[in-house]
Amino acid sequence: MSTPETAVTRAALPPPTRAEYCVIACADAWRGAGEILASPMGLIPSLGARLARLTFAPDLLLTDGEALLVGPDGAPEGWLPYRRHLDLVAGGRRHVMMGASQLDRYGNQNISCIGDWARPRRQLLGMRGAPLNTLNNPTSYWIPRHSRRVFVERVDVVCGVGYDRAAGLGGAARFHHLARVVSDLGVFDFATPDRTMRLASLHPGVSVERVREATGFALAVPDEVPRTREPEAAELRLIREVLDPQGARTREVPEKARG
Amino acid sequence: MGDKTMTADEVVSRLESGMTLGIGGWGSRRKPMALVRALLRTGVTDLTVVSYGGPDVGMLAAAGRIRRLVTAFVTLDSIPLEPHYRAARERAGFELTEVDEGMFLAGLRAAAHRLPFLPVRAGIGSDVLRINPELRTVTSPYEDGETLVAMPALRMDAALVHVGRADRLGNGQCLGPDPYMDDLFCEAADAAYVSCERIVDTAELTKEAPPQSLLLTRLAVTGVVEAPHGAHFTSCAPDYGRDEEFQRLYAATPWPEFTERFLGGDEAAYRSAVREWRKEQTG
Numbered sequence: 001m002s003t004p005e006t007a008v009t010r011a012a013l014p015p016p017t018r019a020e021y022c023v024i025a026c027a028d029a030w031r032g033a034g035e036i037l038a039s040p041m042g043l044i045p046s047l048g049a050r051l052a053r054l055t056f057a058p059d060l061l062l063t064d065g066e067a068l069l070v071g072p073d074g075a076p077e078g079w080l081p082y083r084r085h086l087d088l089v090a091g092g093r094r095h096v097m098m099g100a101s102q103l104d105r106y107g108n109q110n111i112s113c114i115g116d117w118a119r120p121r122r123q124l125l126g127m128r129g130a131p132l133n134t135l136n137n138p139t140s141y142w143i144p145r146h147s148r149r150v151f152v153e154r155v156d157v158v159c160g161v162g163y164d165r166a167a168g169l170g171g172a173a174r175f176h177h178l179a180r181v182v183s184d185l186g187v188f189d190f191a192t193p194d195r196t197m198r199l200a201s202l203h204p205g206v207s208v209e210r211v212r213e214a215t216g217f218a219l220a221v222p223d224e225v226p227r228t229r230e231p232e233a234a235e236l237r238l239i240r241e242v243l244d245p246q247g248a249r250t251r252e253v254p255e256k257a258r259g
Numbered sequence: 260m261g262d263k264t265m266t267a268d269e270v271v272s273r274l275e276s277g278m279t280l281g282i283g284g285w286g287s288r289r290k291p292m293a294l295v296r297a298l299l300r301t302g303v304t305d306l307t308v309v310s311y312g313g314p315d316v317g318m319l320a321a322a323g324r325i326r327r328l329v330t331a332f333v334t335l336d337s338i339p340l341e342p343h344y345r346a347a348r349e350r351a352g353f354e355l356t357e358v359d360e361g362m363f364l365a366g367l368r369a370a371a372h373r374l375p376f377l378p379v380r381a382g383i384g385s386d387v388l389r390i391n392p393e394l395r396t397v398t399s400p401y402e403d404g405e406t407l408v409a410m411p412a413l414r415m416d417a418a419l420v421h422v423g424r425a426d427r428l429g430n431g432q433c434l435g436p437d438p439y440m441d442d443l444f445c446e447a448a449d450a451a452y453v454s455c456e457r458i459v460d461t462a463e464l465t466k467e468a469p470p471q472s473l474l475l476t477r478l479a480v481t482g483v484v485e486a487p488h489g490a491h492f493t494s495c496a497p498d499y500g501r502d503e504e505f506q507r508l509y510a511a512t513p514w515p516e517f518t519e520r521f522l523g524g525d526e527a528a529y530r531s532a533v534r535e536w537r538k539e540q541t542g
Contacts, residue, residue: 081437086360086361125332125339126312127360130359132360132381158385169384
């Protein structure tokens with residue numbers, strides 16, 4: 001940030017909340033992305049995308065969640081109805097941050113149903129665009145409640161394609177790229193030799209043990225786990241005063257967080 | 260040039276059990292609900308429904324009219340999971356062909372283009388191929404040699420869509436920001452029935468709106484139904500937004516109870532039942 005910060009203003013800011021670390025971690029998914037469409041699903045990824053656009057990723061394109069491309073103030077700059085959005089996915093100039101009902105160590109994602117697909121215990125949303133997304137443009141995931149129910153040994157239905165499956169696809173997977181997973185406990189990537197999920201950073205106040213307990217598979221954990229980066233003062237002000245003055249982020253990630 | 264206006268009941272009288280029926284809109288947005296309600300008043304069943312699903316699917320599934328559903332999702336948008344669809348699916352109430360959103364679009368395009376399939380780079384590596392064993396792949400005949408999914412054409416016997424305005428000839432106008440895939444649904448079907456908020460003279464269509472809002476060409480339209488508020492309780496921008504309160508009621512009410520109160524009579528009876536309900540809420 002180029003904004004000058006004085007000791008006075010810094011001292012005046014209450015410390016970042018867990019939700020704010022999550023916003024920062026989501027925003028960083030689009031760092032260096034250039035002139036592509038950010039497609040965030042969920043409130044915290046949306047705040048992250050807009051924060052990135054307002055700060056270190058000024059060329060990002062944003063949508064209003066409907067048919068318009070908009071600036072960070074909501075002013076339209078383009079038309080992107082669903083059909084054109086799906087075409088854009090196929091063209092790949094997009095980085096989506098999706099949700100996941102289940103996610104395994106290779107990043108296979110399920111939003112279709114729980115249990116046997118032929119006779120589901122719980123019907124969920126359906127495949128939506130996950131198969132198309134994961135083969136055509138960079139994909140990240142946002143998990144607001146990190147638990148063994150989500151981070152599972154094996155997903156019941158593979159909607160989004162993980163690294164183990166992509167490895168066998170040859171040319172069809174040449175655009176496959178799972179960038180990061182952000183949860184309320186930390187940030188994860190796939191920077192291991194066998195492309196399994198690795199703990200990339202812990203949100204402040206979270207222990208490695210806590211993450212392990214909440215994860216249903218053996219997670220790669222480096223010897224030294226960094227903490228999720230601190231929001232800059234100007235970023236915090238943007239989140240608090242411009243992007244989410246009502247504090248809706250705290251409802252998605254409550255402050256009385258599971259530490 | 261023929262006048263294609265008809266009533267909703269005339270439209271559904273042309274539908275038969277066992278047909279493949281496409282339904283336009285997206286989730287809980289601009290669904291041809293008046294036509295769906297008319298369909299529910301008939302005995303037509305055993306349908307293959309092709310839809311980016313919303314309450315159209317929830318209602319037809321709850322009423323046991325669907326033999327097979329072809330979709331990428333079913334949602335009420337502000338209520339992410341469609342409860343009547345879920346219940347029907349969890350009790351194995353129908354067969355399901357579940358594909359990705361982009362594959363579905365390719366299937367519509369293939370049908371509209373009279374092609375047997377279109378290649379897509381989606382589905383490869385995911386469970387789409389496992390749960391749809393009838394899907395085939397094709398190998399690119401060019402140097403790249405890539406393996407792609409051959410998404411079969413989603414050809415339909417009939418399509419139902421709802422738009423803002425139409426003329427009597429079947430030209431349909433979308434005044435909202437998103438046309439969804441409604442024109443493709445019409446072109447992918449042997450017969451397309453369009454309900455609209457208001458039928459106007461042809462010349463009036465472009466008096467205040469640009470020509471690119473003329474989404475549906477009469478070439479692809481069989482019948483036109485004037486159905487004010489015909490997308491209720493889904494949205495029909497810019498004429499009205501989604502009726503969130505009523506949608507919540509729909510989602511929370513057991514299907515037999517909802518049917519009895521709101522779907523027992525014709526469209527006028529539906530509207531008056533909704534008015535009654537609203538009066539109770541405010542009164």
